[in-house]
Amino acid sequence: MRTAPLRRAAGALLLAASAASAAPLTPPIASYRIRCRLDDSSKTVEGTELLTWRNTTSRPAASLRFHLYLNAFRNTRTTFFRESGGESRSNRFRAGGWGSISVSRVTDAAGADLTADLRYLSPDDGNPDDRTVAEIPLAAPVAPGEAIRLSIDFVSKLPRVYARSGWKGDFFFVAQWFPKIAVLEEEGWNCHQYHAHSEFFADFGDYDVAIDVPSRFKGKVGGTGRLIEESDAPGGRVIEHFRQESVHDFAWTTDPEFEVHADRFSAPGGPSVAITLLLQPEHHSVRERYFRAARTALAAFGQRYGAYPYDVLTIVDPPWGAGGAGGMEYPTMISCGTGLFHPEGLLSPEGVTIHEFGHQYFYGLLASNEFEEPWLDEGFTTYATTRVMGEAYGDSHPVFSLFGFPIVFRSIAIRPPLDSQLRYFDTSTRDPLTASWKFEDGRNYAMVYSKTALVLSTVERMVGTKRFDAAMGDYAREFRFRHPKTEDFVAVLSRTTGRDWSDFFRRVLLSSSSLDYAVESATSVRSKGPRGLVETGGRVSEVERGQTRKGWDSEALVERRGDLSLPVEILLRFEGGKTYRSTWDGQARWKRFRVENGPRLLEAWVDPDEKLLLDADRTNNGRRTRSDAAAANLWTARAFFWTENLLDLFMELW
Amino acid sequence: MVSAFLRGLRISLAKPHFAIALWLATAALAAPLALPISNFLHAELNRSSDAPALVAGPGFRWWQTQRRVHPELVGNLPEKAEQIVSPTGVAGFMDFDGAQGIGAGFLGLAMLGVAAHAFLLGGIFGSLRDERGSDLVIFAREGSRRLPAFLIVTIAAAAIAVAIYHGVWWAAGKALEEYSTDLPSERAAFLLRLARLALLLLLLTFVKLAADSIRVALVERPDLPPVTRYFVGVGSAIGRLRELFSLLALFALASAALFFLWTRLSVGRAATTTGGVLLLVVAQQVFLFLRGILKVGYYAGVREVFLARATVAPTPRPPDMPRPEEEPPSPDRIEA
Numbered sequence: 001m002r003t004a005p006l007r008r009a010a011g012a013l014l015l016a017a018s019a020a021s022a023a024p025l026t027p028p029i030a031s032y033r034i035r036c037r038l039d040d041s042s043k044t045v046e047g048t049e050l051l052t053w054r055n056t057t058s059r060p061a062a063s064l065r066f067h068l069y070l071n072a073f074r075n076t077r078t079t080f081f082r083e084s085g086g087e088s089r090s091n092r093f094r095a096g097g098w099g100s101i102s103v104s105r106v107t108d109a110a111g112a113d114l115t116a117d118l119r120y121l122s123p124d125d126g127n128p129d130d131r132t133v134a135e136i137p138l139a140a141p142v143a144p145g146e147a148i149r150l151s152i153d154f155v156s157k158l159p160r161v162y163a164r165s166g167w168k169g170d171f172f173f174v175a176q177w178f179p180k181i182a183v184l185e186e187e188g189w190n191c192h193q194y195h196a197h198s199e200f201f202a203d204f205g206d207y208d209v210a211i212d213v214p215s216r217f218k219g220k221v222g223g224t225g226r227l228i229e230e231s232d233a234p235g236g237r238v239i240e241h242f243r244q245e246s247v248h249d250f251a252w253t254t255d256p257e258f259e260v261h262a263d264r265f266s267a268p269g270g271p272s273v274a275i276t277l278l279l280q281p282e283h284h285s286v287r288e289r290y291f292r293a294a295r296t297a298l299a300a301f302g303q304r305y306g307a308y309p310y311d312v313l314t315i316v317d318p319p320w321g322a323g324g325a326g327g328m329e330y331p332t333m334i335s336c337g338t339g340l341f342h343p344e345g346l347l348s349p350e351g352v353t354i355h356e357f358g359h360q361y362f363y364g365l366l367a368s369n370e371f372e373e374p375w376l377d378e379g380f381t382t383y384a385t386t387r388v389m390g391e392a393y394g395d396s397h398p399v400f401s402l403f404g405f406p407i408v409f410r411s412i413a414i415r416p417p418l419d420s421q422l423r424y425f426d427t428s429t430r431d432p433l434t435a436s437w438k439f440e441d442g443r444n445y446a447m448v449y450s451k452t453a454l455v456l457s458t459v460e461r462m463v464g465t466k467r468f469d470a471a472m473g474d475y476a477r478e479f480r481f482r483h484p485k486t487e488d489f490v491a492v493l494s495r496t497t498g499r500d501w502s503d504f505f506r507r508v509l510l511s512s513s514s515l516d517y518a519v520e521s522a523t524s525v526r527s528k529g530p531r532g533l534v535e536t537g538g539r540v541s542e543v544e545r546g547q548t549r550k551g552w553d554s555e556a557l558v559e560r561r562g563d564l565s566l567p568v569e570i571l572l573r574f575e576g577g578k579t580y581r582s583t584w585d586g587q588a589r590w591k592r593f594r595v596e597n598g599p600r601l602l603e604a605w606v607d608p609d610e611k612l613l614l615d616a617d618r619t620n621n622g623r624r625t626r627s628d629a630a631a632a633n634l635w636t637a638r639a640f641f642w643t644e645n646l647l648d649l650f651m652e653l654w
Numbered sequence: 655m656v657s658a659f660l661r662g663l664r665i666s667l668a669k670p671h672f673a674i675a676l677w678l679a680t681a682a683l684a685a686p687l688a689l690p691i692s693n694f695l696h697a698e699l700n701r702s703s704d705a706p707a708l709v710a711g712p713g714f715r716w717w718q719t720q721r722r723v724h725p726e727l728v729g730n731l732p733e734k735a736e737q738i739v740s741p742t743g744v745a746g747f748m749d750f751d752g753a754q755g756i757g758a759g760f761l762g763l764a765m766l767g768v769a770a771h772a773f774l775l776g777g778i779f780g781s782l783r784d785e786r787g788s789d790l791v792i793f794a795r796e797g798s799r800r801l802p803a804f805l806i807v808t809i810a811a812a813a814i815a816v817a818i819y820h821g822v823w824w825a826a827g828k829a830l831e832e833y834s835t836d837l838p839s840e841r842a843a844f845l846l847r848l849a850r851l852a853l854l855l856l857l858l859t860f861v862k863l864a865a866d867s868i869r870v871a872l873v874e875r876p877d878l879p880p881v882t883r884y885f886v887g888v889g890s891a892i893g894r895l896r897e898l899f900s901l902l903a904l905f906a907l908a909s910a911a912l913f914f915l916w917t918r919l920s921v922g923r924a925a926t927t928t929g930g931v932l933l934l935v936v937a938q939q940v941f942l943f944l945r946g947i948l949k950v951g952y953y954a955g956v957r958e959v960f961l962a963r964a965t966v967a968p969t970p971r972p973p974d975m976p977r978p979e980e981e982p983p984s985p986d987r988i989e990a
Contacts (some may be wrong), residue, residue: 094832169838282839320843321835340840398714403851404741404844412712419715425722522701603703619719622703631705632695633931638922639691641938643684643760648942650764651680651771652949654811654865 024206025246025309026481029054030181031205032250037212038174043167045156049178052149052205053142057186060141064150065121065191066103066134067202069176072194073099073159073166077129079122080163083437084196088163091324097160103134103179105153112139114150124193124437132194134179152179162324173318173325173335175251176200183369183483192371195437197445199363199370199377202248204481209250210241216256222278222314223252224331244310246481247331248367253316257281263291265298270307273298279317286338286349290315293353300388304469305361305476313360315353327352329359345397345408347389354392355385365480373486374436374445375509379452383417384472386453390416417457418613424450425616432512454613455509461611463497471496486510507564508614516562517586517606518620524554524601554601554625556593560586562616571608574599601625658897658962659904662955665782666947671790672778673946679770680942683763690756694727709926731757741847743824746816769801772808776800778953779873803872803880811865815858822854860891863898866953867891870960890960897959905952909945916941 036047055061072080075098086093106114120131142148156177159166165175182191183203190201213221218230218238225244233239242252261277275294279287294315302308316335318325326337334356338349358381362368368376389396395413399406414420424447431444433452439445460468475484475492486505493501507513528546535541558570565586570593572580578599584591584606595601603624607615615621666673699705704716721727730752737744744750753761780796827850834843868887875883891898925934 169836280839282841320837320840340844400736401740403739404847412714414714419718422715422718422722425719605703617719617723619698619702619704619716619723624701624703624705627700628705629696629700630926630928630931631702631708632692632699633928634709634922634925634934635695635699636688636692637925637931637935637938639695640684640688640935641942643687643691644680644938644942645945646760647683647764647767648676648680648945651767653862654768654771654808654815 022245026204027054028052028205028246029056029203030248032178032207032209034178034207034209034250035212036178036209038172038214038217038254040170040172040214040217043158043172045158045174045177047154047156047178049152049154050149051152051179051181052147053181054147055142055144055184057184058144059186060143061138061184062141063135063137064142064148065182065189066136067132067176067180067182067191067194067200068101068103068134069132069180069194070099070101070156070159070165071131073097073163074131075129077127078132078194079125079127079130079437080132080194080196082127084163088196088324089327091162093162094160097162097166099157099159099166101154101156101177101179103152103154105151106136107151108139109149110139114139121191122193123191124195127193130193133182133191154179161318161322164325164328166322166325168319168322168325170257171253171255171319171322171325173251173253173316173322175249175328175330177251180249190369190372192437195371197439197442198436199374200249201369201371201483202367204246204248204367206243206245207247207250208241208243209252210239211252211254212237212239213254214238217254219260220256220258220278221252221254222258222276222316222333224250224314224333225310226312244312244332246309247364249331251330251333253278253325253333253335255319257319259284259287261287261291263294265295265313267299267302267307270302270309271311273308273310274312276312276314277317278314280319282320282340283317283338286342289344290317290336290338290349290353293350294357296392297354297357297388300391301358301361301384304384304473306365306473306480308360309365309480310360313357317349327356329356329363331364332360334359339406341405343406343408345410346399346406347393347396350393351385351389351396354388355381358384358388361476366476367481367483368485369483370436372435374448375433375452376484376486376489378448380456382421382449383453383456386416386420386457396420417453418610418618421450421454421613424454424614428614428616429512429514433510451614452509455505458508458611458613459493459501459504461609461613463499467497504566508566511564513564514562514616515564515566515612515614516560516616516620517568517612518559518561518617519604519606519623520557520559520590522554522556522601522604522623522625524552524625527551527553527597549597551597552595552600554595554598556601556604556623557590558584558593558604558606559590560588564614566612568607568612569609571605573602573605575602656904658955658958659901659908659951661958662901662953663947663951665954666950669781669950670947671793672781672950673943675777675790675793676774676946676949677939677943679774680767680946681939683767683770686763687756687759690759694724694756725754727755728757728760729754731760741827743819743827745824746820768808768812769805772804773797773801775808775869775953776804776873778950779869779957782954782957783873800873804869807865807868807872807884811861815861818857818861819854822850822857826850859899859902860895863895863902863956864888864891866956867894867898867960870957874957874960894959894963898956901952901955901959905948905955908948912941912944912948 031052033050034047036045038045072078103118106118108114114136117137118134121133121135122130123133158172158174161168161173165173165177180202182189183201207225209223211221212233215236215238221240223242224247225242227240228243229241231239257280258278259281261279263275265273265275275291277287277290294313298308310332312332314333318335318337323337326335328335336349336352336356342348359377362380363377370377395415397414398409398412400409427444427447431439431447433447436445471493474496475489478492479488490501490505527549529549531543531546533540534543556572568584568586570582570584572593576599603622605622607621699708707713708716734744734750750761774797777793777797780800781793784792834846837843864887867890868884871883871887871890875886878886921934921937925931
């Protein structure tokens, strides 16, 4: 245990006024000065944090609540483990790779030792074996507007990486690693346990973190914010000192194998951004692809949602076997990932780099509660990523894995946004969008990404790209450095478009209803005059045979097959290039469109412009009046041919 | 071993009814699926406004939607088929228990195809040995006659191949999973996977070559006791491994070249009318016939390799035409 010297060093840090401090972009609520030491053999980080926390509510706080998230990896009885079964994002827990965090001492500014009063809580599920949330009663309540300072000694044992945080060999990805204060709201502490399908929620503050690592890691440490100092320390060690204002988390990484590459990005209205890429040597060939993706993202997101306000961005490329650390976002630092044989058409690492950078906005700057409204982060980022990827790289393509070697089918296009989010329809009616830990399983949780992206694309098509971009831009700028909720977005959208969207989002985004419009039938027959008693020129005569007329009687029957009803456009296309457009409110189960003695109807479409992207089955959205077997014949021939080939191959194998 | 392959091809071209028989068998096996596939596609596409786009290109979304909306159509067959050649692999046939409809039908026909193939190979090898020339009657007779023995070989080879796949790819993959992720680089893991793949392919290749050699030995060494012929076949595969392997490689290369040519020609692009589709179907069947020619060429080549170093080649004696034996006059039957 080295807590005494660590505490002294942290105290010195607390007292030292740093010339490298930048002005905060937002008033800090939870700020940290952390002094820590990595023991690379025991895979532990031992540290002392000096927390300054301000009560911004109108009620006094008699206790503080903390996240101790590494305890999620403590044993098989934690809530995270029970929910995940030891598997997270396609990575599995490895025996012997347990992780934990223990608080060894808590003192307030007056020197009162609060350690003995620390107790664990399980506010979400009451699991007595979960230690990811702790409460510390205070000697005296923190009054509204007042601040408190606590010194906390802790020891974090890092898990073998499979769920974001941990180590593999000499690679360390250190996230959710220190006692982190929860968010106090007017209603009380908003402090959730660490769940399998959830991310995080925290207040903004300033971070000053000095990391003591063995000297073989020198120059190979990346973290949130700017590296302000790198100094040698006794015992063959080095201290890497980072600082960042106005962020709500701090993560860091190190690997002696990292190749360190640098680039710079500048755009009007924002700071010049130093981009650092910590790359695995075997991925050297994709270096420029990483940078291009990062520059593309910085430019596109900055243009739409306001300039990236920080002057650093660190991109981490995890090593082989540490994929669990990849694809994650932390303030000013993102972890991505790629493979040895990833051709350009695979768009890896491009896709993950742009997506994780997108989180710098819909997580980093707009710090929504990812436990309770995860779509505001993952969903919005997915929507924005799809837009940026489509504009910068065009269509993507399916990938076939042949014994692990990717083969890209360039002849088949996956067109965003709908084609790239088809997985939503696999689980569309299984769960409404809800708090992240309340989904039935990980497949359903994936809706947070896909459904939100499709709903936002639908709104974009309904109101027009320009107006929707303006609304998204207003939302992103207005709620920067805040904790926006769904109603905040809806309010901005309603204000910008002049229409109330609250009912739409309640029914479409937050429900589990399905949407499916279909053209049940479309016919067009030669028009005939009336039969029976027909009045012509004041005289009534009996007509047995209706006279064949020049025009056609056409009919299209449109159905609503899903639970959800939305106004939808109908298009009837006639011979001679004539069209008829109408909007159906979609309230009834069906609607019939009739045209008498008109031009011949060729086809009927429901939602012809593909606006309602949640339509579960678009293959029934258009129907022709005349049968044409060309496509069916062609694909029958192809299917028969490939069936023959596969059978032939199967037969000759043995 | 180019010469053996070319000799085999010459034989194949000289006796095209072998390739025709292979092609007909494949077409007949695939035919039961043609109707449900055709009915489904016509029902979904004939009046669909998506149809023109599907004539122009593959239509990723349309197929994905159909697979989701009609899970009864193929079941999990596409996923499992893809999984066979994935880094994780499948444990065995049990993994295909989710196949449905056309997918399950395909699996059933594939099993039937294994039996049909045993018959066809019996016909080919038996006819090649028959000195009186070869016609369809001899082909059918030889196929029927050799079916039980060939079926045993085919089933045994399939079982061994599945066991090898299960062990070398699936089980070893699972056992090495943690070791593989612990390796310091993806390059090292890749080399490990490559080594497993090479071992898998080598073993499967040997099983295939051994099975083919056994078939030749069963036909060409009637002088030996039945069980001995199996050992001779295996011994022949081991003794002629280099020649046989080269022959198989040439066959695989020629088949791959044919497939490459097919994809380059893009015959389907012109099939936008009924006439175009008919031409496409004809071209497809010609392609399969050419595949049959190559395949017969390979099997004839295997026989050539075997005979080139065979020690005994007794005269054939077809069992349905036993040589008439002269009965010596018996004293008690001599009439005065």
